[in-house]
Amino acid sequence: MFPYPSGNLHMGHVRVYSISDAIARIQRLNGANVVHPIGWDAFGLPAENAAIERNIPPPQWTETNIKSMKDQLHQLGFGFNWNKEISTCDPKYYKWTxxxxxxxxxxxxxxxxxxxxxxxxxxxxxxxxxxxxxxxxxxxxxxxxxxxxxxxxxxxxxxxxxxxxxxxxxxxxxxxxxxINLQKHWIGECSGIVVTFRIKINGDTKPLDVWTSDPYKYVHGQFLTLSTNHILLHNIDLSDNVITAYNPITKSEIPVYITDNVTYPEGRDVYIACPALSQEDDLIAHSLNIPVTDQKRINIDNENRSAIDAAISEHIGGYFVSSKLKDxxxxxxxxxxxxxxxxxxxxxxxxxxxxxxxxxxxxxxxxxxxxxxxxxxxxxxxxxxxxxxxxxxxxxxxxxxFVDSSWYYYRFLDSDNERKPFDKEKLLDCTPVNIYIGGKEHAVLHLYYARFMSYFLHSLGWTYTEEPFRKLVVQGMVMGQSYKVKSSGKYIPAENVDKIGKEYKEKNTGETVVVQWEKMSKSKYNGENPKRLLQAYGCDTTRLLMLADVPPATPRRWSDATLPGVLNWQHRLWMTVREFIKHRNNADNLKPVDQTILEQCNEKIWNARNYFTATTTYHFKYTHKLSVGISRLQSLTSTLRNNVPPEVLARSKEFELALAALIIMLSPVTPHFCLELWAGFLSAPNRISENTHLINWQENVLHQQWPIVDNHYELSVLCKVDGADRCDLKIKASELKHLHYEKALQLMLEEKPVQQRITHGILRTKYECYPDCRAILNIFTKRSQKPEEVRNVG
Missing domain, CATH: 3.40.50.620 (HUPs)
Structure with missing residues (x-):
């Protein structure tokens, strides 16, 4: 999701774009053609208000902010496709809005x-x-x-x-x-349809949307009721008014009554009544002293279908919608x-x-x-x-x-087009968006509007798909520790607080202070300026600090306490490469290597390289739990630093391959740091794996191939029954690539732990295969289903 140009990056920006940059670089190393675009959601009230306060025109204020934030994004080393940059306040963009x-x-x-x-x-x-x-x-x-x-x-x-x-x-x-649940709740169950009537009030004719869950009422309805709060009755004297409405389905007029003694559908204040066919409506008619016309028996389903078809053909409604959803x-x-x-x-x-x-x-x-x-x-x-x-x-x-931001993701792919918003051909193989990263707070705002716009553009034949975004990575907020005076609710800076035992007190007054984690804000004095981190530690450490410890979806409690661990790991990596260079340069002066020790070390390193490559790839490429992938790389670092004698380090092909894999896999997170590590790695003499296809010795680390496990390394095929792990088979990587659903199910059904848990029969299954990583077979049994689901099993 593109940023609003406020003028300064905050830690939320650093987090979301560190996530996106890492994912983009991971995909590039895996051979994907990646578009990683950036733009500016540049219109809006905050910019206008800020500009007015400073007596600066909003265009000038916005342009200045964009330049400032762009400079900061460059300082963080993000690899955006700047040639596709757009700004919603640019006439070249909003012309197409x-x-x-x-x-x-x-x-x-x-x-x-x-x-x-x-x-x-x-x-x-x-x-x-x-x-x-x-x-x-x-x-x-x-x-x-x-x-x-x-x-x-x-x-x-x-x-x-x-x-x-x-x-x-x-x-x-x-x-x-x-x-999904948030949007479904907002849209609501689409259990009724709308038809637009024409209502006459004070000689004026106005449109009136009428919703009902019983479409047959549009054909057989005898009157409408309106709540006294209805917008059309605002400032209308009802004492001398006889109100009627034109029904476009029957092409006839029906009376309209004003009353609040009707249970109106949620979110609506108009009701269509058919007392001859509805007992509830009959009661309404009697309460309002409305005569009821007899009605012959009808086929409700046929009449419902007939009413819907008529509304659609006349372009007066007929679409299904919940009663509560508004335009x-x-x-x-x-x-x-x-x-x-x-x-x-x-x-x-x-x-x-x-x-x-x-x-x-x-x-x-x-x-x-x-x-x-x-x-x-x-x-x-x-x-x-x-x-x-x-x-x-x-x-x-x-x-x-939100209109501007409802379609920008398509413009990124054709940002220089002066003839139309975008060419459909430019969307081929690039839409829907593979991975869309942003905050959960836009679940029923931006995401809802963007989905609507994408569906509309698809109806015009402009796009290949209705849905705009395939995969969501929802990042949690960056939280800062705030201090609030309990009696007044006033926020105060951390330096104005004393900790006395387990309690916090304001220094000057001694009043009790409430300490809590909240979204970072200047007004709460709990923000962190990325500029300080960049100046003190550089962009790579800042990005690593942001991505380590917690996965993207989890709220990030900001604290400098995690800095020592990150810095220590970078130091250990630096020392590992230094020692590698040193011992390779000094190989002739080291004692001869003991073949048994060499084989033992090689086996340990081989297993570690394959295991951590498989698990890092799984979390970096598929689950996007970057913090878990980073922890796997930390573990691989520990393996390479633990009990590897200098004479082995100087002569081990496995150590060389593992160190190369480690640097390559870390490069999406800390690209500049890894460029330096790689330069040192390449400078070491006596390359044992010179002929391997896994490393391109003529290119820097950013142009390498993503490491893959060896064909004969055994990977996990896990079977879960009703969510619980029941069996974990090991299959060679070369065979896992060709393990299809039917074969995986057959293998698992032969295993006793699985057989013992599916005695009630299989309800459904789900198979996920991640080549070079793992496979997961989920089996859901009839034992796990809710009683009301039994009727739906076919």
């Missing part, structure tokens, strides 16, 4: 509607439902949101709800884990965002900006008065209608920044 908006508008998926919206009183703009937390506060400013009634632009994401929900069960999604509100009442390419004309109404007139660029900010909303800029707002050429006005709302 506007282009996609117009495509949504053409398809009826971008529309304007009056709605009760979430208003952020601090940032002075509206927020989508997804941007308000469970406490009713803004995701960005933290302010308590207010409710307002405004006409806003929406994108009809609900039309894709069922597809997006079902897509989360796709076998092509790898490692999404609880993100995506994208209007923002601020300057620093992508202008919505719409023009309002008194004669022609709402007119899209012609494609050839894109981009609609932002006006320059006035340094003297500043621009907080586009409606202040008369020379920009006033324009000519593209249709009739009469006086008209531009839309003054800008787009939610």
């Amino acid at each position: 506007q282009y996609i908006f117009l495509k949504l508008f053409e398809k009826g998926l971008a529309y304007q509607s009056k709605a009760q919206v979430n208003w952020d009183p601090v940032d002075k703009t509206v927020l989508a439902d997804e941007q308000v937390d469970e406490l009713g506060c803004s995701w960005r400013s933290g302010a308590k949101v207010e409710k307002k009634y405004l006409t806003q632009w929406f994108i009809k994401t609900t039309k894709y709800a069922k597809k997006l929900f079902d897509g989360l069960s796709s076998e092509h999604l790898d490692n999404w884990k609880d993100i 995506w509100l994208i209007s923002r009442q601020r300057y620093w965002g992508t202008p919505i390419p719409i023009i309002y004309c008194k004669n022609c109404g709402t007119v899209p900006v012609p494609y050839e007139d894109l981009p609609v660029t932002l006006p320059k900010m006035d340094k003297e008065t500043g621009i907080q909303t586009l409606e202040n800029v008369s020379y920009w707002v006033n324009c000519k209608c593209p249709k009739c050429h009469s006086k008209a006005k531009r839309e003054t709302d800008t787009m939610d920044t």
Whole structure:
């Protein structure tokens, strides 16, 4: 996920891009064609607010921040494809965001509607439902949101709800884990459909979306009810109004009643009733003194299908969605965002900006008065209608920044295209994104919007797949230790705290201080500046420190306490190469090697090289638990330093191969450090493995092949029954490559520990084979299934 240009990297940036850089380098060493791009999510409220505070135009502020952060990324040595760099505030980029908006508008998926919206009183703009937390506060400013009634632009994401929900069960999604449940919960069970009626109030006709889980009611429904809180009733005097609605399925009018004495579907305040066919609706009719028309018996399933087909064919709805899911509100009442390419004309109404007139660029900010909303800029707002050429006005709302970031991953692959957002051919063999790395906090924000946009672009025939991302690596936050005065909740710096026994006290007042781990923040005085680490230890140690100890998905509690271990390991590696060079240079002066000792050492080192190569590869390449892979390399280092006599070190081919493998496998994490180690390794004379295909002696470490285990080394084939390890067979690496599911299952079913656990029969199996690493066969028995699952076994 690309960064917002705040001006300075924080430790969260260091962590996520250390992870991505390591994975990219691992894949390159494994022969993959890797695109490791970078860009800037550059529009938005924080930049605009910061620029206004400093009396600096937002473009200038953003450009300065990008330059600063880019310099810092270079200092960390990340191997990004800088030739593909994009910035969402660049007209060359947001031209195509506007282009996609117009495509949504053409398809009826971008529309304007009056709605009760979430208003952020601090940032002075509206927020989508997804941007308000469970406490009713803004995701960005933290302010308590207010409710307002405004006409806003929406994108009809609900039309894709069922597809997006079902897509989360796709076998092509790898490692999404609880993100799947979070998105499914947000979308909700798509158990009903929506049809757009037309409602008459005060002589005006307005669209009214009606949701029901019983589609037959669109054909046989006799009346609608609206809650008194319905948006269409805002500021309406109901005493003299007779309200009716036009049903587009039956092409007839039905009455509308206003009442709160109806159990409305979750998230809805309109209900369609069919009292002749529903006992519940009959009770509603009686409570409202509504006469009920008799109805002949019908085939509910046929009528449901008929209603759905009619709605779809008439383009008035018919799509499945949960009752609670709302469309995506994208209007923002601020300057620093992508202008919505719409023009309002008194004669022609709402007119899209012609494609050839894109981009609609932002006006320059006035340094003297500043621009907080586009409606202040008369020379920009006033324009000519593209249709009739009469006086008209531009839309003054800008787009939610999540629109910009909903499609950027495709632009990376064709960043210089001036004819269209991207060519489909450029996506071939590169999409969906193989590995997507970012924070869990975007589970129902960015990831939801990006999935919707990808599905929409696929419907236009622009992409090869609906899902944009195959594998997720969700990184945990970097946490810092914070100190908060218990009585006031005020955060104070660590230097203002004394530890007295097991308690913490504020130095000046003696008040009790609460110590806890929280997300790093300047306001909490618990941040760590990457600049200090870079100046003191260099980029490789900083990256190694960030990746060691805990896997990417686990929150990282920041502490300097892990530094000595990392520095000590680097020192031991440095000494290992120094000693290797020394003893190779001095081989003729060392005592003759004892063949028995040489064979024993070679066997130990051979086993260690293969075992740690297999396990490091598994965690680096497949599970992405980089910290576990790093610990395997530390263990291999210990093997090479423990009880290997100088005369063996000077003459052992196995030591040479193992040391080479160690440096190569560490290079994705500490590339510069390993370049130095490799230079020393190559300088040693008397190369025993000169003719091996495993090492390219003419290239540096970054251009080597990833080490592989020897063909006759035995690798693990593990069988798990209902999640518990039951059998672990050993198979030669050369045979594991060709071990298919059927053969693996046959082998395991012959083993007694497995036979004893599947007496109730096999429910399902899952086989994973990782060449040169291991294989895992998971067997789930009927004993493990829940009672309600029994009916679903076919």
